[in-house]
Amino acid sequence: MRQEDRERNGDMKTEVWRRHIFRYTVIVSALIVGMLSANAKNHEDLFVRCSIDQSSFYSHECVCATMWLYTPYSDIAFVNEVESPHLKTGEFSYISRVQNFHKSHREKVDGKLYYAFPLASFVFAMNDAGKYTMQSGKFEIGINFPVVYEDPFFGKVRTAETRSCIVDMKPVDFKVKSLPAAKDTVAFSGAVGKFSVSTVVPRGDIIVNEEASIIVIVKGRGLLGSDILPEYRDAFGEGNKLKSISEQLNTYFDGESIVSELELECEFVPTDIRNCRIGAVRFGYFNPETKRFEVAESEPVDIDVKSSAVKVEPVYI
Known part of the structure; x- marks a missing residue:
């Protein structure tokens, strides 16, 4: 081939x-x-x-x-x-x-x-x-x-x-x-969950007749809306006058449920050196676990009020 x-x-x-x-x-x-x-x-x-x-x-x-x-x-x-x-x-x-x-x-x-x-x-x-x-x-x-x-x-x-x-x-x-009817003795805030209330006094001197502040903290498992607040007004008036409040709400998920933390910064003026007390702050809510309306309450706080004289600096001649 x-x-x-x-x-x-x-x-x-x-x-x-x-x-x-x-x-x-x-x-x-x-x-x-x-x-x-x-x-x-x-x-x-x-x-x-x-x-x-x-x-x-x-x-x-x-x-x-x-x-x-x-x-x-x-x-x-x-x-x-x-x-x-x-x-x-x-x-x-x-x-x-x-x-x-x-x-x-x-x-x-x-x-x-x-x-x-x-x-x-x-x-x-x-x-x-x-x-x-x-x-x-x-x-x-x-x-x-x-x-x-x-x-x-x-x-x-x-x-x-x-x-x-x-x-x-x-x-x-x-x-x-539906939620059951709230009793007249409970001021229901509208919150559903389990909450606690505490009052914190920031560090520093509190001077009579001058503005000061405390922080009320509401924290717990459940959802807090922007219109839900504790009963804070009755806590003021004993040796002090409430001026204003500001709110800060933080909500997060911890792996099990929603956790809400509401901080109320309350500005007040202490008027009495010897007797100035922030009373109990109350927060009424419905607890779905116990199926009852409950009230969380902070401990009263006695404020150590100082005279305005402590602010006078000594003058050396």
Whole structure:
């Protein structure tokens, strides 16, 4: 056979081999994509469930909720929130996203073992009593699927492909109970939770007939609105006169519940050196654990008032 014929035959064999490889690659790729697409679309075995700390709670009581992803797949590539959950009817009086302190774990649901991943946590409260349904949370879930295919050169090759699907949150029902009627003996502030009250006197001399200040602190588990204040006016008047107050409210999540801390800086003028007292500051609230109205009360504070003479600096001649 001539050299030209041998080269021509070699080129033909190479071209045939290339066509086979191309056809094989296309078929394998189509099978992989088809398999992954089927897995991504068939997400009946994935679901999102909202877990609320309490299925029944009082109006104005702050509760925590966490959205969980349940999946048989352990390799989650990404999670994107497409739509936030909302109420079927009614409105939240307060809702805020908080840091997620939960950890992923394995859990059995209806006899099947799932991986449970916490997606997001939030706290909320309701004004009106009644039955409610939280619904319509949507998440885009990216899943890494393991793939093994036969490579014509390298044999079996392991890889992973990410496919996404939209998973709806399952609706969850909860009930909000009305607060009982407050007794006439309790000045109810409107707060629901568990609180304490304390009075702090800043360091430094307090001079008679000159402005001074104390700080009243209301702190506890529960939500304090901007219009919720303790009964502080009756604490002043014994050897002093209240001039003004300023408020500072700090609210944070400690991993279990909402914690509120209200500071009232009260400016007053001491009028009596011998007898100047800040009386008890009271704060009435409803405790959902005891199901009763309670009153937190600070200890009275006797103020050490100094004469204005202590401010006179000596003059040396």
